[in-house]
Amino acid sequence: MRTRGDSRRVFLCGVAAAALLAGSSLGSATAGGGRSAAGPDVSEDSLRGHLSFLASDLLEGRDTPSRGLDLAAEYLAAQFRRAGLEAPIEGGYFQIANWKMQEPGREGFSLSITTGGKSTRVGVEHVGLGSGPAASVENAPAAIVNTRQGLDVAQLPEELKDRVVVAEAAPVPADRTERFQAIRRRQEFAAAAQKKGAVGLIFVQRSGVPLRGVGRLVNPESPPPPAPTGGGLPQLTVVDPELNAWYDEAAAQESRISFSLPATAERPVVLKNVVGVLRGSDPVLKNSYVMVSAHYDHVGMREGAGDQIYNGANDDGSGTVGVIELASALSRLPARPKRTIVFVAFFGEEKGLLGSRWYGAHPVFPLKDTVAQVNLEQIGRTDSSEGPQVNRAGLTGYDYSEVGKILSEAGQATGVTVYHHPMNSDAFFNRSDNASLAEVGIPAHTLCTAFVYPDYHQPGDHWEKIDYANMARVVRTVARGLEILGNRPEAPAWSETNPRASRYLAAWKKLRAAQ
Numbered sequence: 482m483r484t485r486g487d488s489r490r491v492f493l494c495g496v497a498a499a500a501l502l503a504g505s506s507l508g509s510a511t512a513g514g515g516r517s518a519a520g521p522d523v524s525e526d527s528l529r530g531h532l533s534f535l536a537s538d539l540l541e542g543r544d545t546p547s548r549g550l551d552l553a554a555e556y557l558a559a560q561f562r563r564a565g566l567e568a569p570i571e572g573g574y575f576q577i578a579n580w581k582m583q584e585p586g587r588e589g590f591s592l593s594i595t596t597g598g599k600s601t602r603v604g605v606e607h608v609g610l611g612s613g614p615a616a617s618v619e620n621a622p623a624a625i626v627n628t629r630q631g632l633d634v635a636q637l638p639e640e641l642k643d644r645v646v647v648a649e650a651a652p653v654p655a656d657r658t659e660r661f662q663a664i665r666r667r668q669e670f671a672a673a674a675q676k677k678g679a680v681g682l683i684f685v686q687r688s689g690v691p692l693r694g695v696g697r698l699v700n701p702e703s704p705p706p707p708a709p710t711g712g713g714l715p716q717l718t719v720v721d722p723e724l725n726a727w728y729d730e731a732a733a734q735e736s737r738i739s740f741s742l743p744a745t746a747e748r749p750v751v752l753k754n755v756v757g758v759l760r761g762s763d764p765v766l767k768n769s770y771v772m773v774s775a776h777y778d779h780v781g782m783r784e785g786a787g788d789q790i791y792n793g794a795n796d797d798g799s800g801t802v803g804v805i806e807l808a809s810a811l812s813r814l815p816a817r818p819k820r821t822i823v824f825v826a827f828f829g830e831e832k833g834l835l836g837s838r839w840y841g842a843h844p845v846f847p848l849k850d851t852v853a854q855v856n857l858e859q860i861g862r863t864d865s866s867e868g869p870q871v872n873r874a875g876l877t878g879y880d881y882s883e884v885g886k887i888l889s890e891a892g893q894a895t896g897v898t899v900y901h902h903p904m905n906s907d908a909f910f911n912r913s914d915n916a917s918l919a920e921v922g923i924p925a926h927t928l929c930t931a932f933v934y935p936d937y938h939q940p941g942d943h944w945e946k947i948d949y950a951n952m953a954r955v956v957r958t959v960a961r962g963l964e965i966l967g968n969r970p971e972a973p974a975w976s977e978t979n980p981r982a983s984r985y986l987a988a989w990k991k992l993r994a995a996q
């Protein structure tokens with residue numbers, strides 16, 4: 482989830498052990514079922530065990546796509562298999578999305594600079610390239626621009642026709658906002674140079690990692706428009722001591738530059754939603770579905786000093802292991818829910834809800850028969866930026882559908898207050914994977930413990946910082962909620978009166994009308 486929080490004071494509510502799971506079949510202790518009086522097979526140790534692997538450095542922050550993400554997918558499938566879930570996709574748990582990755586091409590790159598009869602070649606290992614079409618320049622005169630005090634378009638000479646501009650640029654900072662501003666300054670500089678007739682631009686960067694264009698995931702069913710860098714002016718960044726020296730000394734002399742920049746390269750990538758099923762026990766209701774989900778990706782690794790791995794333990798390793806634990810707990814119930822429970826871990830949430838949108842476009846089970854989705858996000862950390870959140874869970878779109886009340890009812894049995902956050906329940910509704918399914922009409926919500934927390938999208942989001950005792954109570958609450966949703970004869974409905982729910986209600990009516 483992406484966040485901006487208020488500073489509302491929160492209270493802690495105690496929990497009476499005797500109230501735990503009262504009246505729930507999840508709470509009934511059965512011999513050999515591994516249940517305690519405190520609930521079903523939701524154990525702190527189990528949650529900790531799963532998360533310490535999924536958020537380990539080995540998985541390198543589970544970027545989409547990455548080997549770390551593939552390892553996580555395989556682990557999820559193994560846990561679904563262990564829980565005895567049905568594998569609904571041709572006998573497997575993977576819903577495959579064959580996408581493409583567009584990245585700056587490096588094959589065939591060359592750059593040479595000639596000054597006073599002496600030629601220097603710069604190797605591709607010193608170079609950061611952007612995305613765009615192939616471009617080349619033969620023996621163009623260089624325009625060396627002094628930007629040592631900072632990139633400033635006022636430093637550009639009036640006449641740059643057919644010249645290659647060479648300018649110094651500071652390394653791009655790691656901080657997201659500063660990074661964005663630095664990149665924008667470079668692009669403005671490039672646009673101004675192009676306007677004056679330049680045919681190429683070389684940024685001399687004295688230290689750090691050369692700025693590179695980022696890879697772009699492409700869904701073949703909805704390809705984005707091509708995105709050339711710098712308004713189309715061919716450009717590159719060089720970090721090379723030899724070029725620094727040349728930049729400092731060559732200004733007085735005539736230099737000529739030749740380069741060949743490869744076009745953006747495209748490679749196939751295989752992305753996976755992981756889907757497992759607990760078949761319902763009722764002959765009729767088993768043909769309707771309750772989904773519980775989380776995203777198993779995070780933001781991967783970033784270049785910079787210190788810890789470079791963004792482990793994403795709370796976001797959303799916590800939701801992911803919640804789904805694993807729910808699969809295990811619900812599949813061991815003496816009486817299965819009447820409706821079928823669908824467990825899903827989505828790829829690509831951090832890149833724009835990609836996996837859940839893919840599911841919405843390629844539903845494994847009919848959307849019209851999917852009665853609700855409970856999505857789990859950030860359910861491990863209780864040290865919210867708004868103060869401690871013990872025995873509390875916020876729900877997005879709380880009053881948009883009946884699911885809010887149902888989860889609150891579940892929380893009464895487990896001692897967890899499922900609440901409507903005065904600001905964030907609305908503000909976060911479209912920021913996680915519930916949004917993809919709400920769009921098509923399914924009452925879909927995201928449950929979290931902390932909307933905002935100190936290590937959000939930082940390398941310090943580590944598994945050791947999770948409150949596992951509280952997380953176990955939250956997961957038990959969800960288990961109870963799924964049980965209610967799974968056994969309830971009526972499907973939960975969108976609110977007819979809340980204007981914020983009206984577009985989802987309209988989508989739901991359309992979905993129902995189509996059957």
Ligand SMILES: [Zn+2]
Nearest residue numbers: 482796797858
């Ligand atoms: Zn998230």
